[in-house]
Amino acid sequence: MAVAEPFTLVPPRRGLVRRREVRAVGRRAGLGDRIAIGVFLLLVVMAFCAPAIAPHDPIVPAGAPFTPPFHGGFLLGSDEVGQDILSRILYGMRASFIACAVVISSGVLIGGLIGLTAGAAGGWVDNVLMRFTDLFLAVPGPILAIAVVASLGPSFFHTLLAVSIIWWPFYARIVRAEVRALAARPHLEAARLAGVGRVRLALRHLLPGAVPAALVTASLDVSNLIIVLALLSFLGLGAPAPAPELGAMAARGLQYLNQDWWVPVMPSLAIFVIALSANLAGDGVRDLIGDR
């Protein structure tokens, strides 16, 4: 999108300050952004290669329980039954990334569909759909998700379902706002005058314009989602006991914190690392796409 470089409007100041402003305003994707995206992709690849690179089986004891990190062949130590924490973290990361992909794509799909319909149709359709969306935003999402999983029974699939139910309204609002803004532009008027039908107008002329905003939102969303999923997993709403899930590992290791700190801390740190990397990569994607 051709926007005049805004930083040329800022009066020149002292060197240090000005450089920072240019960096903040210009939003050029630099080397740092590329590295951030690269690191995140590396983590994703590592997680999906977990069966190949994990040193041990994640749900079979591989040695003495409570081995400290860097001892007995356990890089991150072993847990209360002697399972390798590193292997469990790799598999847990894979579960986190799969969950993120499912929830975000369903959010983009449902939210995109509702936002596009509302924005393209306008009038009472827009009104009804947006009221419906606002309703979802008016209740505390994570708490509702806890209730949904609790009623359906704890499992990985039900967690995904519950989080997907609460996650799409943000996308609906963003896509709708973009579509509404686009609908007022002259090229839409031209297309309409040329006799383009409603559906084609929505799909070919409005939807592509909303894609960058949805992508940027999605990329900035990954870290939040990882944390919300970890919270639900921590409360025991994910897959049952031996399954390697980062939040559940931290919750079950909690009782060993005082003597064997690495049992709960390592999985929590893993969540922090992937969320931080997702945050940095999200900023990078935003800069690359060049949209705010």
Add this chain to the structure above:
Amino acid sequence: MARLIAKRLVSMVVIVFILAAVMFLLQKLSHTSPVHAYLGANASPQAIARESKILGYDRPIPDQFVHYIWNLLHGNFGTSLRTRRPVRTDLATFLPATLELTVFGLFLAVVLGALLGVASAARWRGAGFFRLVMLSGASAPSFLLALLGILLFFNTLHWLPQVIGDTSYTNAPTGPTHMPVIDCLIHGDWAMEWNAWVMLLLPGVCVALGPAVSIGRVLRTSLVNNLRSDFVRTARAKGITERTVLFRHALRNSLNAALSMTGLQAGLMFAGVVVIETVFAWPGIGLYTDLAIPAADFPGISGVTIVLGIGYVVINTVVDILQSVADPRVALK
């Protein structure tokens, strides 16, 4: 203004009603029948039929729904399958501790968020550092903060007590509110008052940091944009000091976005409260939820959900009203 408040109050009622309807629906979808769960696996069919009749589960669904809403309006949330007590009694026992933690957490989140936002947007040397702090804070799950906090302040430095079950706490006054911080104040017990604050500090910070960072990030973005706008340039051109420009001109215009974020973050904060109460064995409804989940105690969970839902709606209503105070244009929309 009065119209805005009236409108918000009506929509509050509607939202809570719909939340209650969703809870009813989830109860119907639930894989465990409350009658079976209550009587146990070995109950005879006759006993189940009798209990179903007493609880009204043999009636048509719309009838049950009316009954459910009627009960809710009278503060009857059903009977907990785990504690076998009315959920209302349970909530009354556990709510004060949560209220104490949540109100303190929300206060901290707003104050820290404002500080982080201003500190990272203003033009000074430390701004980059604060951005780094915010990025890390946004990436840390609340239980990681709790674990590291316990390891550092309790295990290594011995500064803070780890759990509320500390023995020095047992003879604290149990006053009218059941919130130690307020009760000790009412009873004039200063040693216990100090103790109560010390207990509250670490859980409060853990609950507050995530929302604080989100509020701070939104405030920063908004401030940076406002600091680049024409009216700020005019203000600077008039020779006003940078501090006045920041606090008097840019900040008020940036409050709106930060306030919306505060309202939104309350939902995430409630989930954080549930987790943090679990980590610190804080005797609130979060701990109650954590115990209710493995017991499949749906009446308990739906009671908590409705109470927290009301809390969320109230917070967001207050936010809406504050927004129209900060920016009178909001009320006109």
